[in-house]
Amino acid sequence: MGAVLFSAAAGLPVAAQAQRAIPETTDDVRRVPIPPVDRSHEPILVLTGGTLLDGKGGAPIANAVIVTQGDRIVAAGPAATTPVPANVARRIDATGLYILPGLIDLHVHFTQQRGADMGRYSDSPAAAAIRGTALADQLVTAGITAVRDVGTTDDVALRIKEAVDRGIIRGPRVMWSGRIISSTGGHGDEVTSTATGRQKPALGGAPHGVDGPWEWRVAVREQVRSLTDWIKLGAPADREELAAAIDEAHSLGVPVAIDSYGVYTDMAIEAGVDTLEHPLLMSDNAVPLMKKHGTAFVPTIGAFDNLLTGGYPTAGIPSGGFYYTHSRRFVIDQQDHLKRVTEAHRAGVPIGVGTDIPFENDVRYPDAYFRELDYLHQAGLSNAEVLASATRVGAQILRMGDKLGTIEPGKIADLLIVGGNPLETLTALRAVRYVVADGKVVVERP
Structure with missing residues (x-):
């Protein structure tokens, strides 16, 4: 924007980014390089049964599965085509609920x-x-x-x-x-x-x-x-x-x-x-x-x-x-x-x-x-x-479009689960059932 072009992927001027790709950075706008993060041993969380509003602009996905490991989304899609890993640390049954990005x-x-x-x-x-x-x-x-x-x-x-x-x-x-x-x-x-x-x-x-x-x-x-x-x-x-x-x-x-x-x-x-x-x-x-x-x-x-x-x-x-x-x-x-x-x-x-x-x-x-x-x-x-x-x-x-804002593999696991369909009424967003922030369940309500 303006006189300097920015890359949403790296948060750096395009000219600077072109010099060398940075594989892993801090999860903020500064995008400071950090050592590679091994998430393979982090706990796996699985959400099942809910209707997924993934934020990408497509139709809602009924009976969806979302898999997160550590602070990242691993998979998201229909239950019929989204396998659930065997070593799940926690499952949340979101049947009747709606899942959307934080x-x-x-x-x-x-x-x-x-x-x-x-x-x-x-x-x-x-x-x-x-x-x-x-x-x-x-x-x-x-x-x-x-x-x-x-x-x-x-x-x-x-x-x-x-x-x-x-x-x-x-x-x-x-x-x-x-x-x-x-x-x-x-x-x-x-x-x-x-x-x-x-x-x-x-x-x-x-x-x-x-x-x-x-x-x-x-x-x-x-x-x-x-x-x-x-x-x-x-x-x-x-x-x-x-x-x-x-x-x-x-x-x-x-x-x-x-x-x-x-x-x-x-x-x-x-x-x-x-x-x-x-x-x-x-x-x-x-x-x-x-x-x-x-x-x-x-x-x-x-x-x-x-x-x-x-x-x-x-x-x-x-x-x-x-x-x-x-x-x-x-x-x-x-x-x-x-x-x-x-x-x-x-x-x-x-x-x-x-x-x-x-x-x-x-x-x-x-x-x-x-x-x-x-x-x-x-x-x-x-x-x-x-x-x-x-x-x-x-x-x-926010300059975080590559990490936040939609539910898809590779994005940060910031998720909101509500009791109604916000596409029908925005007041449904007030009916919070679960909040997952950075891959951790921080709010859960009956």
């Missing part, structure tokens, strides 16, 4: 606030990590097995990612973006509270933003050095700053997301940004530009509806829109936002599912995810298209 949320913030009494307590990276650990459990329990954190406190999201990978906590697979890169005083560097307009004590000193193309390049390099999977930019910025950051990230094989609005959105698309995160005040040129440049769209429709219809009472944020924020000096028009999502969908722009809940995580997740699916349906996506956005398309946007 769901993907492309826009979360593990370090955001929760709790009706949060105003009584001081915040810190340690407190944020505790909150994030609780959110990770909420997400995977609902069948969301992969997420992208697009803005975190310190290295909290990275440590949650590592804790999940090591089996210390339950949670989804995590891709993270580190701190939002923004100009001084831009989105991600404002020093006023959205709730009160008061200056935040921790941010009243030296500037935290970066200014000028070279500083933006350095900021990207620092993020990549910190092991980020994605780069997250925030508007406003000038054209040269955006182009420098995106070019630098792509040269290092790392994709870029931006939280943008108005003219900055068009500038970012033209510079080759990979995903747009809830861009508001979109121009009439935005969707044609997205189609031309291959830009993906993560609209987080529910995040703005929350602001308009109820606010966040425990944070003291009233309904109606953005308050006290210099980079959000405009009115939210939800109908226009929905119209732009419809326009993007009709143009063939890839659309992913993201929630972006900044407060009250404890009561708004996982409902916010399923509400987002309903909003996409309202914008004109069919149930099958919504399901694709939540799985296969989401994986492709």
